Amino acid sequence: MFVSYKWLEEYVELNGVTAEQLADKITRSGIEVEGVEMAAEGVKGVVIGHVLECEPHPEADKLNKCLVDVGEEEPVQIICGAPNVAKGQKVAVAKVGAVLPGNFKIKKAKLRGEESYGMICSLQELGVEGKLVPKDYAEGIFVFPNSAEAGEDALSLLNLDDEVLELGLTPNRSDCLSMLGVAYEVAAILGKEVKLPEVENQAAAEKASDYISVNVEAKEENPLYIAKVIKNVKIGPSPLWMQTRLMSAGIRPHNNVVDITNYVLLEYGQPLHAFDYDRLGSKEILVRKAKQDEVIVTLDDAERTLSSDQLVITNGKEPVALAGVMGGANSEVQQDTTTVLLESAYFDGQAVRQASKAHGLRSEASARFEKGVDPNRVMKAAERAAELMAKYAGGEVLAGEVTSDNMEAGKAVVSISLEKINRVLGTDITKEEVLSIFKRLQFEASIEGDIFTVTVPTRRGDITIPEDLVEEVARLYGYDNLPKTLPTGSSLPGGLTPYQSKRRITRRFFEGAGLNQAVTYSLTSAEKAVQYALDIRTPVKLSMPMSEERSYLRLSILPQLLEVVSYNLARQADSIALFELGATFLSNGDGELPAEEEHIAGALTGQWHMHQWQGEKKPVDFYVAKGILEGLFEKLAVNESISYRAAAIEGMHPGRTAEVLFNGEVIGFVGQVHPHVQKNLDLKETYVFELKAAPLFNAELAPLQYEAIPRFPSITRDIALVVDKSTGAGEIKEVILSAGGRLLKDVHIFDLYEGEHMEPGKKSVAFSLRYFDPEKTLTDDEVVKAHDKVLAAVNEKTGAQLRG
Structure with a gap:
């Protein structure tokens, strides 16, 4: 709703309250004023001109040479290109020195050899939108009534010096879709009366x-x-x-x-x-x-x-x-x-x-x-x-x-107690103040004891229940005047639960690692509903699906993520890294609502790092996907509870897939999508992961403890162990950590060899072991003793032999 400030003044005495001040007061009372605009802001020097003479320009077919009285001692010559300019018209003239919208300054000019001392303006040139200009003047200048006097301020006559308030009305405040409705609102805010138009019709004899x-x-x-x-x-x-x-x-x-x-x-x-x-x-x-x-x-x-x-x-x-x-x-x-x-x-x-x-x-x-x-x-x-x-x-x-x-338009009658008003608002408003507010709103109100009975005028159809009256009292009393209190109690509102906090940490980690968040459909087809599911259950079918492709609730996020990857690859997006935290739905049997289980999933393809200048490229592989997860586990402080083991999962590459275990329980997997699936979806080499979120987010963590920076040096020993190809490196690492005792602080793999110098069925895995004692410098004897225990343990439990 656009509200003219000058027009509003006809109904309510504004008493020097500026348009900006009024906008602020209206906004504070509950109706947002989205802006205050003046169409001709910054425009000056535009007056009414009387066209005394008008003849064709001697050197231009589409120009006219006009002699115009602009209210000065002598008329001025103005060259005008408007097709409808004519002798005798009253028009808007921007004199030399005038400023038009866009900071366009009018100067003396010479057009095809003829002097021009100003500009005859159309409404568009004065800042009026073209769609609002009367059709008769849409293609030319605007012609004023003959009552306009030469030299008079044209902006004032066109009401362009008026300020217009734009109200952003909610559907319940339809009463303010009129000037009188706004007048009632403003009068209530300012404590004024509304001056209604006086209507007098002198009827003819006929009926x-x-x-x-x-x-x-x-x-x-x-x-x-x-x-x-x-x-x-x-x-x-x-x-x-x-x-x-x-x-x-x-x-x-x-x-x-x-x-x-x-x-x-x-x-x-x-x-x-x-x-x-x-x-x-x-x-x-x-x-x-x-x-x-x-x-x-x-x-x-x-x-x-x-x-x-x-x-x-x-x-x-x-x-x-x-x-x-x-x-x-x-x-x-x-x-x-x-x-x-x-x-x-x-x-x-x-x-x-x-x-x-x-x-x-x-x-x-x-x-x-x-x-x-x-x-x-x-x-x-x-x-x-x-x-x-x-x-x-x-x-x-x-x-x-x-x-x-056949209209039955009775006024709504609503009752409310003073106690309820003050209890809801947290105020201590008196009866007199409440009655004053109802009077300012021009509501009929009476009070008996502690109860107000209010008869609401039909123009305010939004007020039907006691809570509506509470709102009226609050906004006229002033939201800024309502008392403020700080929340108290052991659990303050607005904080995140530990689960929510870890969800947020997870999102931020993935974004920081270079993955983009995706939000995919929870609805899918019968075929895709069971693909990559971590828990095998009968998928839940919708009773009224919108299509066969969206008729089942998903058991896994990955099928939808792979669709997104395929969609983007088809549009020349070569390198894609996506993640999603979303719900999957596990059936609880017929007639029961499914259980929602939050999963963490990701999909990566293309280049992980690419530096054109240095010519460096790092394509996505298994270890990139696994490394991202390890970074997440470290961020969540659960890395010590995580382990991996090779796995065969339908739809995944048989040699590049691992299950992820949390405290020995499988919570998901990471690996490459099976080549057949990649071909069906027109994918390049793509790596994915999907995990259950609850075990990670609900994990109970030991209190954070700090250790002093080491003052004593550590000692490193490297060993190369020959084992059967079927023996997992992770299994050997667990044996080493278990046998190393308190002095062994770190173990990591740095080499794998399966070449021609290795006997058939065997492989060589090299580990680097770091020994350290925070209280003293280790001796060779202490390190050898601990190291021998490690070698004995790996030999006993995995059959590993030191490579010669």
């Missing part, structure tokens, strides 16, 4: 009922319909002040009759429609549901096919308007219109919304009907529009109106 009858069949969708008749209207432009107010609100002016209906819509929030009475084709208005496949041509010249659930206004035979949305072209007010049938009605919001959505038509009228209009303004808006048509279109308002009234 409206002699010209038209109203019959409503769809009474539920249209409980109230009012028709007034205005004769002898003269179609022409509306007053300049009205046009500028419409433009500042985002509505394009058309003619005086249409502009008046739009003006009253903005003022009262009540949509109106003007029919050309002579084009109506009958003396009857019949409101009914449309016939199936009935056709209407709307004002935008589009032919629309109606359905039987849509409400239409008809002349008894054919539709002349789509109720609450848009009028029909067959009864449009045109230049030769002399008699206007004015419609003011209350249409059901749901019916209007459905029709608006079905036809893709969103109008100022439909937006207001959808959210609800004030039923007590339907008649007032019709009388206001009729008065303006009599005043600015020369019309005669026929006596009375024709109505169909």
Whole structure:
């Protein structure tokens, strides 16, 4: 909703409160003001000019040489290219030295040999959007009424020096979709009274009922319909002040009759429609549901096919308007219109919304009907529009109106106690203060004991329960005035649980390691639902799936991640690294909800590191994927509980896959996708991992302990062990760590040999062992003693022999 500051001043005394200050007050009271704008901010030096002479430029076909009175001692010559410039017009002139939007400065110029002392401006050049400029002036300059005086400030006449507040209204505050609604709100904030428009209609001798009858069949969708008749209207432009107010609100002016209906819509929030009475084709208005496949041509010249659930206004035979949305072209007010049938009605919001959505038509009228209009303004808006048509279109308002009234618009009565208001808000507001707030809101309120009984005006349809009154008291009392307290207790709100904290650590680690987070569908096909599952169960089928491809809940994240990798590779993204923390769903049997289990999954392909300048490339391999997991385990402080062992998993490479164990229990796997799967999905060599999150995130960790920096040197021993090819290096490492005792601090593999100098079925695995005593310098004897125990243990338990 766009609110003109100057227009608002007609209803509420603002007493020097600036637009910016008012915007702040409105925002603090609960309605967000998204911005305050002045269309002509920074523009100066634009005045009314009177074109005294206008003749073609002697050297240019599309230019005119004009002599213009700009209110100074002598008229000035201005060269103008507008096609509609003519002698006798009153126009906007930017004098030499003027500044236009975009900091465009006007200087004396010479155009094709002729001097030009200024610029005759179009509305667009003054900062008005092209879509809001009246059609007659869309391709040229704007012509002011003859009453404008040369030298007068053009920006003021065009209302471009006005400030416009843009309100970001929530659906419940439809009362502020009108200037009067905003006026009530501002008056409550400032503690002022609202000055309502005074309407006086001098009715003609003839009666409206002699010209038209109203019959409503769809009474539920249209409980109230009012028709007034205005004769002898003269179609022409509306007053300049009205046009500028419409433009500042985002509505394009058309003619005086249409502009008046739009003006009253903005003022009262009540949509109106003007029919050309002579084009109506009958003396009857019949409101009914449309016939199936009935056709209407709307004002935008589009032919629309109606359905039987849509409400239409008809002349008894054919539709002349789509109720609450848009009028029909067959009864449009045109230049030769002399008699206007004015419609003011209350249409059901749901019916209007459905029709608006079905036809893709969103109008100022439909937006207001959808959210609800004030039923007590339907008649007032019709009388206001009729008065303006009599005043600015020369019309005669026929006596009375024709109505169909089945409206039950009672005011809501809501009760609330002072104790509840103060308890909910944490305040100590007195009865007098609360009554004062209700009075400022112009709610009828009485108090008996501790109980307030409030009669809510129909313009505030959003207030129906006691909690709504609490909100009204809070926002008028001032949210900034509500007391502040710090939370107390052993568990303060807002903190992360240990599980949530580790989930966040995991995400940040992967992002820091160079992986991008993916969010994939939890729904998949029957075939993919069981692929790569860590727990084999019957997948859960949806009772109403949207498609066969999305009919089952997943047991694993990897099938969806591989789809994402395939999708990106097909679009020339060669190197991909993705991870996802998501839910999988394990069936608990028929009739039972499935259990959700969070998994950690990742997929990598292409280059892991690539430095073009140095010519270095590091493709993704098994050890990159495993290294990422080891980094995560170290970050989560569970690395000492993790081990690996070779595994054969369906869909994974048989020689490049390992199970991941946490305290001896399998929690997932890491490895290369099977070449057959890679071929089916058009993948390159791709490595993946998937783990259960709960064991890692729920792990109980010992308290953090610090050790002093070592003061004594360590001693390193390297050994190469010959073992059977079937013996895992991890198995040997575990034996070494177990036998090394307290002096052995670190073991890592640094070489593997299976070449021609090794007997068949054997391999050589080289380990580096580091011995250290934090309390003294180790002697050779102590190291040899510990080292011999290690060699004896590996020989006994794995059959390993020192390589000669």
